[in-house]
Amino acid sequence: MTPTTDDDVDYVRVVFRLPSDDSGWHPAGTERIWAVRLDDQRVRVENIPFAARGVAAGDILTVTADEDGVLWAGDVVEPSGNCTIRVIPVEGCLRSGVRKAVGDAFEPLGVEGEGSRTGLVSLNVPGGADLTEVKETLEQGHADGLWVYELGSVTEAWQAASPTLPATNPSDPPPADYGLAFPDDLAAIVYRTVLSGEAPPLVVLHDPDGDWIVSDGTHTQPDPDSAALVHIQHVVDNDSSVLELANLPAGRIAWRDTATDPWTIEDFSYPAE
Structure with a gap:
């Protein structure tokens, strides 16, 4: 999240x-976080x-600048x-709607959340929130198999509030599709109806030659009028469920009947000439 521009505030x-x-x-080995220089x-x-542990939104901490001017985090001095x-x-x-549902579960408790495209939702629990209710919601969702969780930074008040959560942190390994991402420089042939949002991506082909084609399922041949070569992230921005196919091997095709259906994956080869 990039903070709102304010000429009187020095964001770093x-x-x-x-x-x-x-x-x-x-x-990853590092995380970059926006802060206000005091x-x-x-x-x-x-x-x-x-990702960073032992720090929460609003904490004041020390920083040290290296020779390149990069600010490195030190200790929290004012929690x-x-x-x-x-x-x-x-x-x-990896579906943005699913991540939003997690945030929606906690929003009535005064808890804000922010989702990442890798599949994680990070929650900020204010000190004035009903910590017992937040912990009960967190543990109930885990017990119901809806999510796994990690305690990134908790206060003494959190630890003192009931219920007592299991000592394991994180609670479980992440699901198999967590963290999937396409290469930063990956281009794909994408139907213009998909790019515009007029139609959802219903067919994703990673052909035997290594090329990617994202179609609306009409089975028409792509040409300059019907498709364009673009960064595949444009497709993901419109429909994050395409990220589930980031590891689709060459020579496979994924299809579905509607945008809410799961992907069916099959072998693919071009007809012999």
Whole structure:
């Protein structure tokens, strides 16, 4: 999330080092988080962290600039009283609608959430929230098989509130489709009806030559009038369920009848000439 521009506020990016993580939740080595510079040595965190532990939105922490001017996170010196809880839906975590449903479950409790395209929803639990109700909602969703969770940063008040959550943190490994992403430079032939949002992507082909074609399912041959070569992220921005196919091998085709149906994957080869 990029903060709203304000000429009177000095927004900066702060880099957090992430410890080695065998859980599968956070494979990266660093996370960059927006903050407001308070002085040369302190910032206030503006984002809900997606990976960094021990920090929450609103915390004030020390920073150190390296020789390139990059700000590296230090210690929290003034906790905000907020908690950071991270949730991954078990089914359909790459679908934006599913991630939104997680946020909707906590919003009535005064908890804000932000979803990432890798499948994770990061929640900011204010210090004034009913922590018992938040914990009950978190654990009930886990018990019902709706999501798995990680406690990114919790306060003494959180720990003292009932119910007592299991000691395992994260609660479980992430689901298999968590973290899938297309290569940054991947281009695809995409039907213009899909690009415009007029029709959903119903057929995704990763052909034997390694090319990607995203179709509306009309089975017409792509040409300059009906399709365009674009970055596949444009398709994902319109329909995040396409991310579920990021690992589709060459020589496979995925199809569905409607945008809400699961993908069916089959072998594909061009007819012999």
